[in-house]
Amino acid sequence: MELDAKIPSGPIEKRWERHRFNLKLVNPANKRKYNIIVVGSGLAGGSASATLAELGYNVHCFFFQDSPRRAHSIAAQGGINAAKNYQNDGDSIYRLFFDTVKGGDFRSRESNVYRLAEISLNIIDQCVAQGVPFAREYGGALANRSFGGAQVSRTFYARGQTGQQLLLGAYQALMRQVEAGKVKLYPRTEMLDLVVIDGRARGIVTRNLITGEIRSHVADAVVLGTGGYGNAYYLSTNAKGSNATAIWRAYKRGALFANPCFTQIHPTCIPVTGEYQSKLTLMSESLRNDGRIWVPLKKGDKRAANEIPHEERDYYLERRYPSFGNLVPRDVASRNAKAICDEGRGVGESGFGVYLDFADAIHRLGRHTIEERYGNLFDMYRSITGEDPYNTPMRIYPAIHYTMGGLWVDYNLMSTIPGLYVIGEANFSDHGANRLGASALMQGLADGYFVLPYTIGDYLAGTKLDKTGTDHPAFQEAEANVRCITDRLLKVNGTRTVDSFHRELGKLLWEYCGMSRTAEGLKYALGKIPELREQFWKDVKVLGGSKELNQSLEKAGRVADYFELGELICLDALTRNESCGGHFREEYQTADGEALRNDEDYSYAAAWQYQGEGVEPVLHKERLEFEYVHPSQRSYK
């Protein structure tokens, strides 16, 4: 299969504008004849649904929560980047583009990233007009902060709840269209299969989570905005319900899955306390601006933090990276924390934690300033751990946070199945091997508000779609497939709970395909996962029936997919014989232990094609060209 990314030619600043002009338009009077299915109601799915409806399309929006406002975008804390240069500090579209390509460790597509940086300006305007209460200066202008080590102040924020406010903006725009009759909502409904007819995406099969009804839905195009797959690791900062089932079932219907091993590990999360731990909570990266990270010099030092004198502490990031210190990028900070804990110098009961200490900052700036900057985060920490970070240092440890990989899409955000579009975290295109802070919200909204609504018109205007209905054999087959999976899960009636399997899989992935990976470890995991999957299908215990609200059954279906996806994540990591961004292969590092890229052999997006159960998928490579930002070794020394 030849992967055509449909990247426009010409100077990069003109590409999107020219491309938009070249896109075919759907006559306004004809738009209402088209039905578009959008799965997911987060920043990407919600904004796309609202905008498509404003344009006149009939939108059907599906989500598993009870309201579109609950999508996991809501949990983003820090902010959203935009190259507004309101601070007059030298920011520009080009600089945001440059930072994003470099931050992604040269594994993203230049044209997509440039478009993202361009659109960042419109996003802020749109959100302000919707009533998003961004932070303001006294004069009434929008406030900015710097974020994630960026050298300019380009992050817009609404306290520590930026994701929530942006999502509510999109949700309100969506509800306006619901009221106008242009969007139909399908709450508590999960997509369980994609229907492809004559090579084109023509609909989905869903399960109503309340009644258990399996139903087919026909459309002219299908859009997936279903988020990332971090929950494959069991413990992550994702919401419990976030899952990979929609993109995974689309993969099994022929959409290529790109760069599955590019997962992001966030360095500042609250450590695990016990086996019962159900999820991990992120503490905003901004804490590293004032907190100092350290561990005891001696192994197994069990004294309380306050009893360890200064000279017996190892401020390891400041020691190893004198110029960036505690502000090194996420992947570097995470790997160092793991290495220190593996040495046996971790803190807390489990030994998997490092201190993030504000004592010096409080001494230098006063408690009041620290309270003003981080008050809500300190409160959250205290409520979860029962410890007061004003008096004892916080304990932090890295956790899976975001997945850069996802379904492969071209410049139009269309997957390898015509008529199937993938937006937001669910696709792979913009962040390369590492995402910068405050860029996820930007991408979700860019795709949903400003890219997809144009590009989908080109497809609809240029494609002659035959009339079809849910009685088509392809729908019947997909429904039967969904019923088969559901029935199979209920019939096993073994001895172990779904969660116990999920935890075990998560540990395998975290251990062998987490912060650092080796060929040996990955091979081991690739041997173990199929064994565990086999056990799952023999011994899982799912009670209750299929015709009612059955939360175990929902989880079981998702975990079944994680087993297959987990294998693909490991296979991709094993095949990529280099280190880049979040993908660190221990065999490939510089003399100082930094990620060593291999641009000659691996400057490509790895897109995997499903070949059937138990058969190794086929790898297709999309070569990445860097005409503007030339690959260089990242250094934070």
Added chain:
Amino acid sequence: MNVTLHVWRQKQGAGKGRMVRYEARNVSEDMSFLEMLDVVNEELIEKGEEPIAFDHDCREGICGMCGFMINGVAHGPVPGTTVCELHMRHFKDGDDLYIEPWRARAFPVIKDLVVNRSAFDRIIAAGGYISVSTGSAPDGNAIPVPKEKAERAMDAAACIGCGACVAACPNAAAALFTGAKITHLAMLPQGAPERPQRALKMVLQMKEEMFGHCTNIGECEAVCPKQISIEVIARMNHDFIRASWSEREAPYRADQPAGEPSAGGCQ
């Protein structure tokens, strides 16, 4: 520690449920309340009993999906906290905990602790937005917003739509929820053009959904996990009364609801 749970179990579609007693053994004080329920559920499954159904998602207090009554208090005993962020260290060994779903006519129970809150979506659909289509916005800094106003808008916009206010209110009123959205948008210049109509439509929809009337009891504010101030209800009443007067020429009547009652709901 060990605690005794008395949990409302209600089969789906059944008109009535009952309290069932469970013993939660060896509970760690570092567990969240929901993690404690997870462990109880794992044990139930192993014994072959159906686990307790409860709504939850982000487990960090922002999505608004979780929520139930613990000993008669929405989201439990710690102020400003959702049940997913409530930790077991706030309870004592030997405690008896009564766990019940939100109770309100507008929030029918689906199963066990899971209720249907789609009425909230319909209130927002009735007018809880600024009518601006994608692409038509002026520059973000074109209209200055005083810092003070932006902060007050944010205070109200922090609502997570969990429904605790309704559950705690003896009248099962949705005034805090509705008032919060009305206040958020009323504080901003962008929200000014539709301010009167918004208040009228949202308040009428609230009544349509069979929420009770606010009688200024204040239970809602006391249990709100985001500590939204009851002041938003005063703002809602202000805007509603003012709009009822100033918009008299084109009155909105209850028998002509702003939208189909089912508009925000299920298929």
